[in-house]
Amino acid sequence: MISRALPFKVRLVAYNPQGEKVVAIAAKMSRSRHGWEHHEDMSQEEIETWIRDSIIHGYWSVLEHSVYTFSIEGISRVASHQFVRHRIASYTQMSHRFAKPKDEFYRPVVPPSFKSPEAFEKVYQEYLRVLESGVPEEDARYVLPNGVNTNLVVTMNARELYNFFGLRLCTRAQWEIRAVAWLMLDEVKKVHPLLFKFAGPNCILHENFVRPEDDPVTLDQEKELVSSRCIEGVPRNGVWKCIRNSRMILEKIK
Amino acid sequence: MISRALPFKVRLVAYNPQGEKVVAIAAKMSRSRHGWEHHEDMSQEEIETWIRDSIIHGYWSVLEHSVYTFSIEGISRVASHQFVRHRIASYTQMSHRFAKPKDEFYRPVVPPSFKSPEAFEKVYQEYLRVLESGVPEEDARYVLPNGVNTNLVVTMNARELYNFFGLRLCTRAQWEIRAVAWLMLDEVKKVHPLLFKFAGPNCILHENFVRPEDDPVTLDQEKELVSSRCIEGVPRNGVWKCIRNSRMILEKIK
């Protein structure tokens, strides 16, 4: 039986615990005549200031020095195909040419809008019939549904994550990759709260380019916006509700 | 009825007719104190020499100045997913969120190893049932087969094309993207024969790094190799046959 419970899992499997400090030292070195060693005993307050100032003034390149590897398991090939369109990242994907998603490994992603997973079972029967007829696995998978599960190892730096979150936390992103993005944000905020404090969908990102710099906005506290609309066309007074809706996907798929 | 004839089409839709000259002038300018104008009336012979020398000595960066746009239509999402893994390129893909592959637009790629396209018709029936049950298109497509047809606009420069051909003309590449790659090679060779003279699968590419430079090898003329094996493990005396097999996919899918 195909489960309705959504199978995907997002796990941060590698990162540098010193990543926030690395970013802050790099930012400071661009303004300093001293080498790395000279800056190495930077205080937590100073780290926070350098990171904040870099982000608020769009000095994004220093964020590239902190890098994160995720294991994203059980997402559909719909989502993985969207994911790998982000080119400034590194990917290793489970190959259906070599690893047959059969038996207990066939766990397609069933969208919440489906009343039953029946269609996915029927398609699976076709897949089995094709395999039995002697078609090799690398061809038989042409019959597998787009919702079939796959695993992806992804490495992205903090700058690209800001860009990824900007696009994929937005309600306009498809629900599945959106759910993955919110889970990824939770993961990186746990380990590097300073670096990801200002991350959010593009409405929030753009707002911080145009509002008073001593009063930036974060996802944690709703403030009136300067922007008269988000880039997708949602007017100022609909933005916060839109963001809350977006995150609600995590409730729907539990 | 789903056709067995393979539906995909590869077409070079944009490129700079002066691309070979642009590459040659750029190569020459790196060694010269003069500006562009000074080199503009370069002879065809000189163009050929600068291109050849750049490739034979691995001076690949100058090849980036000639850029090609292809419309690749009717390939499967298996192939498009593999394609977009090449990150040094630009893509626009037909969105199944907004453009339903229904009726005459449902033309899945049926691998030659399939005895009949029946499985694809059965899956299509499931897709229709799901749509009728009220599931929105962006979710219904989770049931569509991986073989479902899609269109892709791809822009790549000549250097990245060399890399793409190196990997995707190889017998180890899946047959579909391999067929696309051979068709793309035919297209660019027609318009820029000097630039793509030395293109081929990695066995050929690597061979030209290690054999006498006054005797490079091309796909058009089989010569004894210096390499004792290709990077995938095919021994020296099996390489040419392997290349011929690879290209034969174009016969199989006609």
Added chain:
Amino acid sequence: MISRALPFKVRLVAYNPQGEKVVAIAAKMSRSRHGWEHHEDMSQEEIETWIRDSIIHGYWSVLEHSVYTFSIEGISRVASHQFVRHRIASYTQMSHRFAKPKDEFYRPVVPPSFKSPEAFEKVYQEYLRVLESGVPEEDARYVLPNGVNTNLVVTMNARELYNFFGLRLCTRAQWEIRAVAWLMLDEVKKVHPLLFKFAGPNCILHENFVRPEDDPVTLDQEKELVSSRCIEGVPRNGVWKCIRNSRMILEKIK
């Protein structure tokens, strides 16, 4: 004698005249089930609409399909070093290892703030002395001034140009690369006015993310801004003056 007249020259040497149409067709194909041919006789009005909508809604990736090659001659190595930091681009640079900037080829960029070019002459004398002492050219150039002239062939797509202009047309960019950027903008606007209509420094770029979408702003017409500041901190009512100042560099270096 070293001239005070600024020596640099910016020339668009290659691009696809059909670039705007290519971008518009790609944008349309992402929403369509038809192939390239079907869209090929697109009207000028439709081209304009697809381009405008893509830019206003941040659908930047389609702009990558139109690509531009510039020959930038006589800039300093200060500017070329800044230039090549833009990584999504292709470069070929005149090599001072192989092309000595001697005699009439020594034409350093003298900043307008210098009262006389004397210092550059003195440094040149040191360079000659070092060469005469038998130091090979690739080492002798360590004595050449950072202002020494170099040539660069640059290929960038329209999306990256928007990003480049966003950063380098800004008053905060150094005057030399800023002048180069304004000249590049003039070049591309001449050939593709639709594609570059909304290009400008980041203040303008960001403003178009947050203001009413039916009333975008361009460099040609000053309108009141929604943004309360630019990303560099200039307040709303100082932005237009700041942009006018930025462009004035072209007058100063004539």
Added chain:
Amino acid sequence: MISRALPFKVRLVAYNPQGEKVVAIAAKMSRSRHGWEHHEDMSQEEIETWIRDSIIHGYWSVLEHSVYTFSIEGISRVASHQFVRHRIASYTQMSHRFAKPKDEFYRPVVPPSFKSPEAFEKVYQEYLRVLESGVPEEDARYVLPNGVNTNLVVTMNARELYNFFGLRLCTRAQWEIRAVAWLMLDEVKKVHPLLFKFAGPNCILHENFVRPEDDPVTLDQEKELVSSRCIEGVPRNGVWKCIRNSRMILEKIK
């Protein structure tokens, strides 16, 4: 007094100690139906095998999951300009617009071929005179020599490091960036000997594409080559000597 001792320092300041395991697990996951957790207790032997097989068969993408940050201090702007041409990397550079290389911070790189550092002192006097005449620092630096010292924070993944080493460990690379490359190789070999076992100049890299796969070559043990020449034209029997010469730069600059 300007010192003849070469001032540059190369230090690995951040990396993931688990990087080799991360690469090996990613490689394995592409062939497996299991998730990350299942593979986490991989033995050292298995890690070695997956890394070796990935490299020998050119499965380079998995190497991108291990990332390294270097602080490179005291190199010339000749070298930093060459360095940043490697586009698949992240950079933060000391800005001479904001950090004046004056007094004890003026430590230009004096090539070993110079009989004396006198020329660099003369140029420095010109720089001081220009500063005193009221020219702002961002312009005054146009007079500074190309050999002037700068600092660079660089982040690169293991795949790009293989590419960087391929080009920059080669005798054809300029001596300064070559010395930096050999020092970087020493740093990463210390912490990840399995991952960088097969790194070397392009002659070695290409050789491992074409020789028997059970007998790969490393820098530590000279073996007869299959390649009849390196890509730069050095014939088979000159290659090992050429590599030894290349590394000797580290002795010359001590």
